[in-house]
Amino acid sequence: MTQHDSAKENEQKVAVDEHEPETVEQTESETQDSGEEQVLSTVADERIAELELALSQAEQRAEESKDRAVRAVAEMENVRRRAAQDVEKAHKFALEKFANELLTTVDNLERALAIADQEESINANFLEGIELTHKSLLSTLTKFGVEAVGEEGETFNPDLHQAMSMQAAEGKENNTILAVMQKGYTLSGRLLRPAMVMVVKN
Numbered sequence: 001m002t003q004h005d006s007a008k009e010n011e012q013k014v015a016v017d018e019h020e021p022e023t024v025e026q027t028e029s030e031t032q033d034s035g036e037e038q039v040l041s042t043v044a045d046e047r048i049a050e051l052e053l054a055l056s057q058a059e060q061r062a063e064e065s066k067d068r069a070v071r072a073v074a075e076m077e078n079v080r081r082r083a084a085q086d087v088e089k090a091h092k093f094a095l096e097k098f099a100n101e102l103l104t105t106v107d108n109l110e111r112a113l114a115i116a117d118q119e120e121s122i123n124a125n126f127l128e129g130i131e132l133t134h135k136s137l138l139s140t141l142t143k144f145g146v147e148a149v150g151e152e153g154e155t156f157n158p159d160l161h162q163a164m165s166m167q168a169a170e171g172k173e174n175n176t177i178l179a180v181m182q183k184g185y186t187l188s189g190r191l192l193r194p195a196m197v198m199v200v201k202n
Contacts, residue, residue, distance in 0.1 A: 092145065092188040099146050099187055102137065107182065109134040145188040150180045150195020160184055162194040166201040176200045 109130060116127045138148075149160045156163065156175045161184065169178050177197045184195030 093190060095144055095146075096187055096190075096192065099141060099144070099185070100192055102141060103185055103193060106134070106137055106141070109137065110183075141185075146192070147186050149184040149186055149191075150177065150182075150197055152177055152180060156197065156199045160186070160191060160194060161197045161199075163199045164196050165198050167198055168202045169200045170202075172200040172202070174200055174202055 112130050113127075113134060116122050116130065154161075154177045156177060161177065164181055167178055172178060176199070177195075178200050179198040180195055181198065182196040185192045
């Protein structure tokens with residue numbers, strides 16, 4: 001080996017030695033950068049997980065609040081509807097006791113008319129006055145929802161009629177009303193007083 005070749009080889013070794021520290025430093029720097037990236041990535045993943053959990057909880061709370069609001073609206077609607085029904089019933093049936101009291105007057109007028117029909121010498125004007133009073137009173141009751149129930153020939157209805165007696169009658173169907181002893185009345189469909197009737201039973 002010549003002196004020239006030996007010098008050249010030494011130069012190459014020196015060059016390699018000079019580059020080796022730089023390579024080690026680069027590797028350490030890259031490792032450090034990689035570690036920092038991993039730490040940052042882990043922190044980011046944890047933060048995302050926390051945010052996703054918080055979002056899920058917020059959505060759940062929002063859904064529960066929505067359900068409560070829907071239930072509250074439904075309950076308010078039910079209360080409003082019940083109140084409206086109560087008011088309607090109050091309007092319909094406020095006259096119940098008053099109407100019941102008037103029925104006694106109607107009965108008395110009808111008895112007077114029945115007696116008058118049997119009398120020959122009764123004053124015509126007096127009879128007409130009773131008839132007009134009776135009609136006027138019935139018209140007023142009808143105007144406020146009071147209706148008479150119980151007519152001869154109707155089918156007996158235990159919800160509206162009270163059977164006082166039963167009697168056989170030729171040519172009449174069973175369970176029909178043969179005679180009405182006292183009329184019944186309803187107020188807006190609610191029974192005020194059942195009709196007292198005689199029922200056919202053959």
